[in-house]
Amino acid sequence: MENSDALGMDDSPEVIAIDAAVSSLRTYFSKRPEMHCYLVVDPSQRDFTNDDEEAQRFRQLKRAIVEVMHDAFPDNHRPYLVELDLNTPEGAGAFAESVRIAFEDRRPMSMAEGLGQRVGGWLASDASLDEVAEHWGRHVLQYNEEGLPCVLRFYDTRALSLIWPVLSQEQQQTLLGPVKVWHALDASAKPRTYSVLAGSRADLSLTTEQWQQIHRHGSVNRALALYAMKVDRQPEPSEIAAAVAAAERAEHYGLFDRDDRVAFVESALAWHPQFDLHPKVLQLLGARAPDKFYTAAVSVLTEQDIVEIRDGAWYERLSASSPR
Incomplete structure (x- = not known):
């Protein structure tokens, strides 16, 4: 025994x-x-x-x-x-x-x-x-x-x-x-x-587009590492795909500070893969001044806001109302 x-x-x-x-x-x-x-x-x-x-x-x-x-x-x-x-x-x-x-x-x-x-x-x-x-x-x-x-x-x-x-x-x-x-x-x-x-x-x-994708990988892997530590497990394939997609969107929003991009990708992992489409987040990102960090822009979100974002019901409604 x-x-x-x-x-x-x-x-x-x-x-x-x-x-x-x-x-x-x-x-x-x-x-x-x-x-x-x-x-x-x-x-x-x-x-x-x-x-x-x-x-x-x-x-x-x-x-x-x-x-x-x-x-x-x-x-x-x-x-x-x-x-x-x-x-x-x-x-x-x-x-x-x-x-x-x-x-x-x-x-x-x-x-x-x-x-x-x-x-x-x-x-x-x-x-x-x-x-x-x-x-x-x-x-x-x-x-x-x-x-x-x-x-x-x-x-x-x-x-x-x-x-x-x-x-x-x-x-x-x-x-x-x-x-x-x-x-x-x-x-x-x-x-x-x-x-x-x-x-x-x-x-x-390598093409210009390929280089652009490769340049994002540092932020992606950093965000995945921090997320893995928080949830105490390895990221799932769907989470890896969400992180890659979020890193590209971070650039489209004009986030060029590395830590800020990492924080954006972390939000996609911790809150919702499409969190930036939530009406309140979208409003905050749209009103963000070029010299203002993403982390500062979303710092006004309340715990209740984040619970709602994580719940995802808003995204289901948004998807249902989108033209097919």
């Missing part, structure tokens, strides 16, 4: 999810012996492979740095790939530890504190480690719609989950390059795969 109770104490949702992910990934690679398993590491916030506690697992493993060809980008922030041989105790141990860390970094408090995503997923490729790193190095530095250098942080799984649907299939294939399947956690911290069967192009050639 004591052993049973002890085991039960470890059966938290996170532990169950980690075990399931480890099992699923090991099964995938065991069925494809021709595929290498490359761990993606983003050391920009914290580098777990240099931590005293974890370094021993990774010290002897082969790695390749993804070069970011810009003098202003710190060398110690460059992402890198680690080759994991799952048939060896060292590789299997490092692999299991990397899965644990990936889930740990998705804890709501960790996201809200801005501690970053140290693990960027696990790549399946029959190309060499250096080939994959060199390919990513050709695409990680992009030039935005104003011609300015911009690091496309696709190696951050929370960023990737928002960038991927913005890209065309050709651009997705260009990003993957020699990677056949990219295993990672999605925006809801659920395991997913990124792969595509399409022709590729020489470069990503």
Whole structure:
């Protein structure tokens, strides 16, 4: 009975999810012996492979740095790939530890504190480690719609989950390059795969519209992290979609302060996805002076107003009266 109770104490949702992910990934690679398993590491916030506690697992493993060809980008922030041989105790141990860390970094408090995503997923490729790193190095530095250098942080799984649907299939294939399947956690911290069967192009050639969407992702992910901490769970896909849509509307309302845009997106998550269509909110936004923050404009809302917005009956009436 004591052993049973002890085991039960470890059966938290996170532990169950980690075990399931480890099992699923090991099964995938065991069925494809021709595929290498490359761990993606983003050391920009914290580098777990240099931590005293974890370094021993990774010290002897082969790695390749993804070069970011810009003098202003710190060398110690460059992402890198680690080759994991799952048939060896060292590789299997490092692999299991990397899965644990990936889930740990998705804890709501960790996201809200801005501690970053140290693990960027696990790549399946029959190309060499250096080939994959060199390919990513050709695409990680992009030039935005104003011609300015911009690091496309696709190696951050929370960023990737928002960038991927913005890209065309050709651009997705260009990003993957020699990677056949990219295993990672999605925006809801659920395991997913990124792969595509399409022709590729020489470069990503992101359009102005795509850049505009990508620029919003920082506000979206910040709002989602704060919301996840408040509700103590991962965001649902519908909430992620609502956050993306709200970030675009925030721009249309002329909100250009980052914290103000984050607050607007948070309102869409906490109150109602279309909260800004509520008559009182719409009136406040319409009367807002260009130099007045959104947060100041809506600070006059009462608790009863917010209860009414959350209830959503007003939106049902609005939808029913709209011409079809």
